Amino acid sequence: MYPSLKSQDEIELWSEEQWEHYRRRLFDVSEYMRNIQAAFARWYNRNYRRRGRFWAERFKSTLLGDTQAVLDCMLYVELNPVRAGLVERPEDWTGSSIFLRETGKDDWLVSLREFID
Incomplete structure (x- = not known):
């Protein structure tokens, strides 16, 4: 080290x-x-x-080559708790960025609008 x-x-x-x-x-x-x-x-x-x-x-890491690839990856991650049957909606999972955005605790996250534009 x-x-x-x-x-x-x-x-x-x-x-x-x-x-x-x-x-x-x-x-x-x-x-x-x-x-x-x-x-x-x-x-x-x-x-x-x-x-x-x-x-x-x-x-292992995979390079996400463009904005669409990043958005697809984000969607995949955010939907994992729903697919696993842990919550009904992604924003119900307290460990998700959607939850943080919905509850106004997202001031440290990159704005989605800024990211997409």
Whole structure:
């Protein structure tokens, strides 16, 4: 993962190559997900006295090439609780962005109008 740092001064002494290395790792989604999954699996296995694999498969990401692909993906995700029979309407699922938009708790979300235009 990342080296343990002894002080703020040590960070300031990093070369441009060292900074670039960590910038690339920070913005690499696959690396980020691998680190999260590994840390969670270690925590879970330690706390529940398990060994071996935790995740069924590796993280994979798909590039959504245009606005329609993003909207299709959003619709798919928002409808999952309905398809699973957990709620009747997507806005009833408190973990959805539709719920946040319907209840006025969406000030941190990108406006759909802004996204589509």
